[in-house]
């Protein structure tokens with residue numbers, strides 16, 4: 001092989017090598033571009049995710065604020081509910097009192113006195129205590145001590161003898177005797 005041939009061969013190889021390197025570089029550049037595009041897309045995606053996350057956080061904050069408001073409202077509602085049940089209970093009590101009043105008016109035309117309204121016996125005016133208990137007269141509905149209501153008479157409302165005060169006892173006996181005579 002002559003030196004010229006060798007030189008030509010070298011040039012040819014070199015050209016081939018350079019060409020293939022060029023091609024490789026071009027390919028690498030293309031890959032790099034592709035990667036850059038991917039990275040850009042990745043970054044945008046991440047930004048989108050970040051924005052989403054931010055939005056989620058805001059939503060969560062808003063929701064928890066709303067939840068707190070709802071809880072506060074619930075508490076108020078519960079309080080109102082309790083208040084309401086208190087009111088309806090009171091209403092029931094007044095209905096009961098009304099019923100008693102009705103019964104009382106049927107019996108003797110008087111108001112059925114509430115236990116807590118009476119502190120003293122209507123007749124002897126002694127103060128009520130644990131030893132001096134309150135007793136309702138079934139005729140007039142007033143409250144007396146035991147000594148002043150230690151009588152039992154059958155009334156139109158109850159065939160069984162019931163407690164009546166001394167006043168009513170005397171009155172009823174008088175009415176009874178005047179009826180028979």
Ligand SMILES: [Zn+2]
Nearest residue numbers: 121124145148
């Ligand atoms: Zn008394």
Ligand SMILES: [Zn+2]
Nearest residue numbers: 137140165168
């Ligand atoms: Zn009475």
